[in-house]
Amino acid sequence: MAYKFVDNYREKGARKQLVEILRERGISDAKVLRAIGKVPRHFFFDETFWNQAYKDIAFPIGDGQTISQPYTVAYQTELLHIQKGDKVLEIGTGSGYQTCVLMELGANVYTIERQENLYARTIKVLPGMGYNANFFLGDGSKGIEAHAPYAKIIVTAGAPFVPEILLKQLKIGGILVIPVGDEKSQKMITVIRVSENEYDRIELDTFRFVPLVGDQAW
Ligand code: SAM
Numbered sequence: 001m002a003y004k005f006v007d008n009y010r011e012k013g014a015r016k017q018l019v020e021i022l023r024e025r026g027i028s029d030a031k032v033l034r035a036i037g038k039v040p041r042h043f044f045f046d047e048t049f050w051n052q053a054y055k056d057i058a059f060p061i062g063d064g065q066t067i068s069q070p071y072t073v074a075y076q077t078e079l080l081h082i083q084k085g086d087k088v089l090e091i092g093t094g095s096g097y098q099t100c101v102l103m104e105l106g107a108n109v110y111t112i113e114r115q116e117n118l119y120a121r122t123i124k125v126l127p128g129m130g131y132n133a134n135f136f137l138g139d140g141s142k143g144i145e146a147h148a149p150y151a152k153i154i155v156t157a158g159a160p161f162v163p164e165i166l167l168k169q170l171k172i173g174g175i176l177v178i179p180v181g182d183e184k185s186q187k188m189i190t191v192i193r194v195s196e197n198e199y200d201r202i203e204l205d206t207f208r209f210v211p212l213v214g215d216q217a218w
Contacts, residue, residue, distance in 0.1 A: 005047070007040045014054035015041070018070055021056050027074040031082075035104035036074055041067070043129055044095045063117045065210075067095040068156065072207060074101075079177045079190050079204075080152045082107050089147070089169065091140030092156035092212070096122040100131045102154075109133040110147050112140035114213065141214030143169040150174060158186040158209035163216035167191060167199060179209045183218075 019037045027033060042053035044067050052059055058066040077098070082088065084106030090099055093113035099122075102109050111133050113119045119137040126133060136144060141163055143153070148169035155166075155178040162178055170176055170193040179186035188204040211218045 005040070005043050007042075011040065011042050011050065011053070018054040018056065022071060022074050025056070025071055027071070027078060029078045031105055032074050032078050032101075035077070035101045036070060038104050039097065039100040040129070041070070041097060043125070044097055061095050063115065063121075065094055065115070065118060067097050073098050075188070075205075076154055076156070076177050077101055077105070079188070080154060080175055082152065086151040087147075087149075088152045088154065089140075089144060089150040090154050090156065091143070091166075093122050093135065094118060094156060096126045096131070096133075098154070098156055099126060099133050100129065103131050103133060107152070110136065110144055110150070112136040112138055112144060114139055139214035141166075141212055141216035145169065153177070155179065155212060156209065157212035157217075158183070158207075159212040159217050162189060162191060162201075165216055167193065172196065179207050181206075183211055184208065 019033050042050045045053045056070050058069040061067045082105040086107045088102055088107040088109050090111040093111040099109050099111050123135045143166050149171040151171050151174050153166055153176040158179045172193055174193050176191040178189050180189050181187055185206050185208055190202045192200045194200055
């Protein structure tokens with residue numbers, strides 16, 4: 001299906017500038033920058049707001065939700081060290097922008113969203129753009145046991161703690177990236193599963209995400 005929006009020279013140019021802004025802010029992984037440079041972020045915006053699409057800001061996309069700030073998307077993606085063919089669980093599909101970036105890196109993405117209106121929109125928009133992820137509706141705080149284990153898990157909402165159940169769905173050698181804290185601010189946490197029962201945990205920078213709401217969350 002052809003998508004109704006076009007990716008013209010103005011948007012392509014703005015996207016290149018966004019890549020430069022992210023590089024200056026400290027994103028150094030060339031593959032991640034290339035992926036950001038490929039995903040037409042303006043497709044997620046109403047045409048009236050295309051001039052906002054390549055600013056490094058989060059933006060309301062309707063239904064009380066926002067498309068994540070490109071820096072945050074690039075930051076979390078960089079931490080995942082995606083290899084082609086990696087099975088990745090994304091918790092919090094939202095607009096689907098992060099999903100597209102992961103797919104540009106060659107990930108096989110399983111993405112779950114708890115809000116039905118967002119899920120309904122993404123299952124139409126992403127395949128229309130050529131991004132055929134595996135879409136799920138439900139509470140991702142419990143992961144998706146049926147498709148585990150995952151090489152990587154990314155949580156795109158702020159959690160009060162690292163859900164144990166997600167750690168168990170990681171492959172040995174797998175990486176979980178999750179913001180953890182209170183409602184106002186969270187630290188980005190990476191957990192690497194080094195063996196059946198051993199995990200290495202690293203705490204990084206501070207962010208502010210919408211809350212992860214569910215059985216293993218708020
Ligand atoms: N990464 C997305 C993007 O690129 O636009 C933005 C994600 S948004 C910051 C966080 C999303 O997590 C929201 O859409 C919210 O509804 C969803 N969410 C919160 N708790 C969830 C849960 N338990 N399971 C699945 N999705 C959840």
